[in-house]
Amino acid sequence: MTTDLHQSTEEMLAESLWKVRLKLAWRSFRKGWASFVENRIGLLGLGIIALYGLMALAHPILLDTVWDPRVYDPIIGYDAPATIKTIVPDGQVTDPETQVSLLEARLINPILKVGETLEIREQPASPSRKHLLGTDPLGRDVLSQLMFSTRAAFLLGVVASLVTVFIATTVGSVSAFFGGLIDTFFMRLADLILLVPFLPLLIVLSALFQFGLLHLALMIGILGGFGGTAIILKSQALSISVKPFIDAARIAGGGKMHLIFRHIIPNVLPLSFLYMMFSVTDAISIEATLSFLGLLNIDMSWGIMIYQASVQGYLLSGTKYWWLLMPAGLSVTLLAGSFFLVGRAMDEIINPRLRKR
Amino acid sequence: MTDRTIDTKVEQPLVKVENLKRLFPVQRGLFRKATNFIHAVDDVSFSIPAGESLGLVGESGCGKTTTGRILTRLDQPTDGAIYLRDGQEMLNIADIDKDGMKRFRRRVQMIFQDPYESMNPRRTIFDTIAEPLQVQGIGRLPEREERVAELLELVGLTPAPTFMFRYPHELSGGQRQRVAIARALVIDPTFVVADEPTSMLDVSIRISIMDLMLNLANEFGVSYLYITHDLAVARYMCDRIAVMYLGKIVELAETEELLGNPQHPYTRALLSAVPVPDPSYVRPPVEIKGGITKAIDPPPVCRFVDRCPWATDYCRNNEAPPLEEKSSGHFVACHLVEKVS
Numbered sequence: 291m292t293t294d295l296h297q298s299t300e301e302m303l304a305e306s307l308w309k310v311r312l313k314l315a316w317r318s319f320r321k322g323w324a325s326f327v328e329n330r331i332g333l334l335g336l337g338i339i340a341l342y343g344l345m346a347l348a349h350p351i352l353l354d355t356v357w358d359p360r361v362y363d364p365i366i367g368y369d370a371p372a373t374i375k376t377i378v379p380d381g382q383v384t385d386p387e388t389q390v391s392l393l394e395a396r397l398i399n400p401i402l403k404v405g406e407t408l409e410i411r412e413q414p415a416s417p418s419r420k421h422l423l424g425t426d427p428l429g430r431d432v433l434s435q436l437m438f439s440t441r442a443a444f445l446l447g448v449v450a451s452l453v454t455v456f457i458a459t460t461v462g463s464v465s466a467f468f469g470g471l472i473d474t475f476f477m478r479l480a481d482l483i484l485l486v487p488f489l490p491l492l493i494v495l496s497a498l499f500q501f502g503l504l505h506l507a508l509m510i511g512i513l514g515g516f517g518g519t520a521i522i523l524k525s526q527a528l529s530i531s532v533k534p535f536i537d538a539a540r541i542a543g544g545g546k547m548h549l550i551f552r553h554i555i556p557n558v559l560p561l562s563f564l565y566m567m568f569s570v571t572d573a574i575s576i577e578a579t580l581s582f583l584g585l586l587n588i589d590m591s592w593g594i595m596i597y598q599a600s601v602q603g604y605l606l607s608g609t610k611y612w613w614l615l616m617p618a619g620l621s622v623t624l625l626a627g628s629f630f631l632v633g634r635a636m637d638e639i640i641n642p643r644l645r646k647r
Numbered sequence: 648m649t650d651r652t653i654d655t656k657v658e659q660p661l662v663k664v665e666n667l668k669r670l671f672p673v674q675r676g677l678f679r680k681a682t683n684f685i686h687a688v689d690d691v692s693f694s695i696p697a698g699e700s701l702g703l704v705g706e707s708g709c710g711k712t713t714t715g716r717i718l719t720r721l722d723q724p725t726d727g728a729i730y731l732r733d734g735q736e737m738l739n740i741a742d743i744d745k746d747g748m749k750r751f752r753r754r755v756q757m758i759f760q761d762p763y764e765s766m767n768p769r770r771t772i773f774d775t776i777a778e779p780l781q782v783q784g785i786g787r788l789p790e791r792e793e794r795v796a797e798l799l800e801l802v803g804l805t806p807a808p809t810f811m812f813r814y815p816h817e818l819s820g821g822q823r824q825r826v827a828i829a830r831a832l833v834i835d836p837t838f839v840v841a842d843e844p845t846s847m848l849d850v851s852i853r854i855s856i857m858d859l860m861l862n863l864a865n866e867f868g869v870s871y872l873y874i875t876h877d878l879a880v881a882r883y884m885c886d887r888i889a890v891m892y893l894g895k896i897v898e899l900a901e902t903e904e905l906l907g908n909p910q911h912p913y914t915r916a917l918l919s920a921v922p923v924p925d926p927s928y929v930r931p932p933v934e935i936k937g938g939i940t941k942a943i944d945p946p947p948v949c950r951f952v953d954r955c956p957w958a959t960d961y962c963r964n965n966e967a968p969p970l971e972e973k974s975s976g977h978f979v980a981c982h983l984v985e986k987v988s
Binding site: 310314533534535537538539540541542543544545548552553556557 | 719721749752753755756757759760761764765766767768769770771778779782783812827830
């Protein structure tokens with residue numbers, strides 16, 4: 291395939307040691323990438339992630355250039371197309387674009403009579419050229435909200451998963467290596483966290499404290515890191531800590547920290563990375579759930595978009611107001627799903643038993 | 648008791664083991680105290696003079712690997728003393744402080760049985776071999792590189808630069824065992840515990856690995872404790888052989904003396920089981936009966952008594968026989984072997 295994938299080691303040795311290491315890392319990255327590309331679902335996931343990444347990046351630029359902030363701001367923007375309609379007697383509406391029945395008009399202003407005109411502001415407005423995904427019940431642009439929320443979703447997912455994996459890898463490796471009391475403590479703690487229902491706990495916590503996005507991310511990260519992920523990574527660390535190369539390192543004179551950080555953690559890390567992908571998925575869906583329940587102190591997110599549609603009574607109106615529900619709901623599903631797909635594809639690289647060849 | 652009778656002719660042995668004991672508790676439950684113990688190593692004493700290699704032979708589960716792990720301090724002895732010569736001093740490695748441990752780690756290394764599992768798959772060959780130098784802070788990076796290259800050449804992995812930055816999975820079993828030998832020798836140890844280093848290798852490359860170990864032992868002045876179940880391997884590698892049975896040494900002598908003139912019934916049985924390259928050879932019926940048992944709280948009589956073809960009432964009713972020098976340099980632990988003066 292590529293020739294310098296098998297670049298001779300003599301050439302490499304002429305260079306300094308860190309350069310050699312960099313090249314080795316690059317070589318193994320490219321090998322991993324080659325098998326990742328072969329797996330279509332991973333590429334699909336990566337494509338979706340890249341798409342949302344672009345959306346998140348494009349939003350502030352669009353607001354700075356072509357979008358008027360007074361109209362397109364995701365939180366305080368307002369735009370409702372107004373139409374002037376003539377009031378006609380009930381049951382005689384022939385052109386709904388220009389006419390409105392007396393009954394509907396009197397719902398807005400009870401002293402109106404047949405023959406008078408009425409200015410009707412349409413909100414939520416259906417998709418138009420100006421608002422590609424329409425506006426929400428408060429007259430705000432849905433596309434702008436969607437793109438703005440993407441950034442929050444990424445931030446949340448990345449912070450939560452990094453915290454999860456950092457804690458879980460350390461806790462898992464340490465308790466596998468030391469065993470005994472430390473192990474018992476962390477594993478029972480993990481059981482406890484698994485035992486407590488996640489969502490009700492977060493509901494109680496967000497009622498007690500004002501939960502922002504970063505708080506939520508840390509919360510999910512800590513609960514996940516001390517919870518189930520720690521158990522999985524511990525089992526991996528345990529299977530490594532009984533390998534003879536750990537004994538060999540001990541005989542070489544390596545201390546506890548050397549054994550944990552140079553031998554156990556590097557061998558757990560691929561699995562940690564995999565679980566990082568899965569915990570992004572978790573974090574995004576948890577955020578959507580909590581903000582749908584109106585429990586998060588944040589301005590805008592996909593969950594809040596659905597929450598808005600729900601509290602204004604549009605949730606059960608079927609497909610008539612689809613633009614209020616579909617974009618946000620689909621985004622949650624797609625982004626969470628795409629991280630899961632990437633995780634699955636990485637699983638096949640990391641776990642040789644799943645490989646086809 | 649027994650140690651005083653051993654090796655009075657050797658003034659300063661490299662390694663001296665006295666009454667070594669290792670009991671493993673048999674766990675019956677989380678909060679219950681263990682009341683039964685497996686006597687994995689029970690009152691073992693021997694010594695190894697500098698430059699000499701001792702073979703530790705026995706069937707699986709007889710405690711030979713545990714002995715090796717204790718000598719490298721991967722495991723702690725329950726009781727007993729181990730002395731290692733460091734310069735003019737004798738370090739007691741059974742209870743050793745942090746400073747002593749550092750010195751000890753420079754003196755003793757180990758070669759493992761499984762070449763596939765004894766190397767971290769995520770570290771390069773250079774990292775693996777240089778690890779003792781690195782963790783003990785010996786030399787600067789260029790010096791370490793030079794030293795590793797030198798050792799790779801010595802163990803026959805040439806040209807060294809092509810092997811330095813490979814990963815273990817890119818090498819064959821024999822090549823990996825050569826790397827393991829290089830790692831063991833990189834800090835100039837005086838004593839190496841080799842735990843069946845050739846048993847997982849192809850028969851065709853065993854001899855070359857054994858030759859390599861012998862040559863390097865001469866070159867570096869290293870003594871081996873060579874743990875094996877294969878008498879032929881022990882004969883090839885070792886100056887003296889100790890035969891272990893259920894945690895006790897039953898016979899210890901110079902290699903040729905032990906193989907040519909075995910005294911203990913267990914050693915005789917072992918020797919009769921060695922394959923003979925003659926298709927018309929008719930094997931005499933095996934003298935011993937039964938199989939190896941676990942040494943869980945064994946009675947204080949001779950461990951071999953249940954399987955011994957010679958066992959008498961005296962053996963069944965008296966304390967286990969001590970390891971005694973029955974003839975010059977030939978130690979046997981049996982009531983029935985007569986002392987030759």
